Amino acid sequence: MRSIINPSKNRFKVLLERSLRKTHSINIMCNCEVEYKGRAVSHLKMGDRVVLIKPDKTVIVHQPSGRNPVNWMPAQAHIKLEESTLKIESVNPREFMKIKFNHVHVFSSSPLKDAATLKQVGSEADMAKMIYDNPRLIGEFVPASMEEQTTYGFIDVFGRDYNNNLIIIECKRYKAGLDAVQQLRRYVEKIKKDKSKEIVTGIIAAPKITSNAKKMLEDWNFKFVKIEPPMYLVPDKELQKRLEEYET
Amino acid sequence: MRSIINPSKNRFKVLLERSLRKTHSINIMCNCEVEYKGRAVSHLKMGDRVVLIKPDKTVIVHQPSGRNPVNWMPAQAHIKLEESTLKIESVNPREFMKIKFNHVHVFSSSPLKDAATLKQVGSEADMAKMIYDNPRLIGEFVPASMEEQTTYGFIDVFGRDYNNNLIIIECKRYKAGLDAVQQLRRYVEKIKKDKSKEIVTGIIAAPKITSNAKKMLEDWNFKFVKIEPPMYLVPDKELQKRLEEYET
């Protein structure tokens, strides 16, 4: 575990090499320039950033605002330190990134251990399962299978109405757009053709749908069923109260 | 600028409060637990992580591997420190995240300043522009407009063949899949209807296309034209020149 403020260039190099060798997680607050070439080409001029290097060799560069990194390299890249100019170069078969450090404000590293995995509820798959287990949510629906395979994609929930006509349900955890309707349409057409059925009902199950998607849905005689994903927390009284407490 | 190894809980709290007040960028290597509730619900048990807090109040939690954060809160959230148990809670109108710190390995913060914005070449828009400026890439094509508007979406490049029939081009910077073909299909159908044209040619312009997308393309009598996005792994000098051009 190490943390150094304003290390000299030599010192920084030694620290970085040691931390990489020990596969520590590394955080560098610095002024730097970044160059990327591979799936696109980019250049980022001088500025202060946070550079994160993980034991798996993931490199992530964050500017002081925003949720997403401005530059990065995926895991398994090869990291090389350039002797003279205080650069690191991360390379994999299809791309590379160079970081040129002008000044290191803070260097810190630590041998982080983490065996935990995120437990999460509220995904589209959870939604599909909820519908499968509670077909009444859809109405006249007898579920048959989940994750039905088509060469044109996976059908979320598959079943029949009480007249034995096929029903295909596409779930969206938030708001269904044109792409969702197109997806559904692809499945419906594929199934109609493969199983030689005349009547196949397409249903979008989502908490919301965009205006245009609704229009397209109607053009194609599909249906929209408003369903909230399980555990989806809508802005509610409790949260509002909590917020008000903090707005002081 | 500050960096502290293994701060006591009280010390950590004081440091964090000061850094937040000064709107520094903050890095915390720690053992923690994370709870999230909002667009989904999640829990992450004890483990070592890197917590990044930016001046815009973005909070990002990274495990020691992988490119993506395991938990996060977008900018503009309200951050609160809980007195007794060494937690921070980040709240916005629709979600909140709690981080409970069991131990802080390293705390560091620094007033990072960064005015630079990423200059990048090789986007889909760059591709569309390239085609618009060099219609021969497509063949028999007279470009008419870029970013043509439909209620059902934006057409990348729009034009005509030598017989004055309409051509719609959908660009993809990497590999075109089923969704790309569906997108194209949506535009073609819309234009056919709106302009009462019989013949509208749909073209996918991309470096690659998936096998299934190719099949669907053929079903719909669309065409695939193999085109690389501009600046996709070109030599250094040229890149430098090109980047400079784009920066003007």
Place this chain on the structure above:
DNA sequence: TCGGATAGGCGCCCA
């Protein structure tokens, strides 16, 4: 704000 679409998207799962 809504709606549509891209992203160096990432990451997961399944054939």
Place this chain on the structure above:
DNA sequence: TGGGCGCTTATCCGA
């Protein structure tokens, strides 16, 4: 490995 697709996607841009 390729293909399809969800994601607390984020982010941008236009109406």
